[in-house]
Amino acid sequence: MQLGPSRLLPPPLLLLLLLAAALGLLPCGAALEPISVGIAIGAASALTGYLSSPRFYCAFVECCPGEQDRPNGTALQLNLDKKLFGQHLAKEVVLKAVTGFINNPSPKKPLALSLHGWAGTGKNFVSQIIAENMHRAGLKSKYVHLFLSTLHFPHDHQVNLYKDQLQKWIRGNVSACAKSVFIFDEMDKLHPGLIDAIKPFLDYYEQIDGISYRRAIFIFLSNAGGDLITKVALDFWRNGRGREEMQLKDLEPVLSVGVFNNKNSGLWHSSLIDRNLIDYFVPFLPLEYKHVKMCIRAEIVSRGNPVDETVVQKVADEMTFFPKDERIYSDKGCKTVQTKLDFF
Ligand SMILES: *[C@@H]1O[C@H](CO)[C@@H](O)[C@H](O)[C@H]1NC(C)=O
Ligand SMILES: *[C@@H]1O[C@H](CO)[C@@H](O)[C@H](O)[C@H]1NC(C)=O
Secondary structure: OOOOHHHOOOHHHHHHHHHHHHOOOOOOOOOOOHHHHHHHHHHHHHHHHHHOOHHHHHHHOOOOOOOOOOOOHHHHHHHHHHHOOOOHHHHHHHHHHHHHHHHOOOOOOOEEEEEEOOOOOOHHHHHHHHHHHHOOOHHHOOOEEEEEHHHHOOOHHHHHHHHHHHHHHHHHHHHHOOOOEEEEEOHHHOOHHHHHHHHHHHOOOOOEOOEOOOOOEEEEEEOOOHHHHHHHHHHHHHOOOOHHHOOHHHHHHHHHHHHHHOOOOOOOOOOOOOOOOOOEEEEOOOOEHHHHHHHHHHHHHHOOOOOOHHHHHHHHHHOOEEOOOOOOEEOOOOOOHHHHHHHO
16 A cells, blocks of 8 residues: 555544543643543544545545556446547457456566557547546546656757656656556657667566566557558558458558658667567557547537537538548547537
8 A cells, every 4th residue: 555544643643642631631631530531542543543544545635556456447448438439449459458457466567558540549538548547537646647758858959867857757656656657648759768768667677676667557659650550441441341340460560560660650769669568559540520420429428518410510521531532531530629619
């Protein structure tokens, strides 16, 4: 358990006060009979025991989940089913990866997921859902850390400073909570030096300087491979095959080779892939018209409004689709749905 119950109420202090009162040492302490003092002390210690118990404490203050606390796999599945559209492969991989990891009594390394696909296809969404599954407060949890390359590590010339800082953060946070979640957005824009800085934490070490990283989760988001994924999806479509027929094996080789060989992908420079430090590549397919409509409906419902199909249609028709002739996939996925909806 990662908490100090004594932080809430120090029981010894309370008992001392009671004893002092009983012995008449305190000015206001009336002389009490020994029996009632005994009862009072008993009741007080029972109360402090409850007040300082993890269950009471953690109802008000966020606690790091203990070894026995397992996130709810059913809830994860329900959330993915309800909120993620058109991503049968991503859903399958994430569910398998996360439930496998949380049910593994002794993982050999932290879980490292690499999410790939165009903007607006649901990568951020999925990382948010995973974070919420691990820690109730999701992205707001103090055990979930989101890094944006362009925001947190903007200047190439300061890469050595960032490296030290990042390693210190990861070490500090994992030693405070083994089940910390780290999300790196815009991986393609992350300096290779920083990827190397993360690498040791992803490896198969039992401990580094007395800290085990094997319960942590690292999620990497990037657009890298998005074009390759789209190409495979388009080939499927042009050959008259259903989107849901697409299997992981159709994408995985393309994806890891593609990401690996693309100089701009950010993963290129590093040995993350060589060394098999990434456990799962998660492909996000480009979204079709019908998926965009699903996003719009979900957004309307989440705002507490009844779904009006004419509005759904109007917002969906505002989006642009590619390739030029066939107009199958949404350029921005569901990304601009929220702002477009504000209009109506
Ligand atoms: C897991 O989540 C499901 C669906 O939300 C719920 O019905 C079930 O009671 C949960 N299980 C536990 C152990 O909390
Ligand atoms: C944990 O990470 C955050 C950045 O997300 C950082 O500000 C904080 O200092 C880290 N905590 C420790 C104890 O290193």
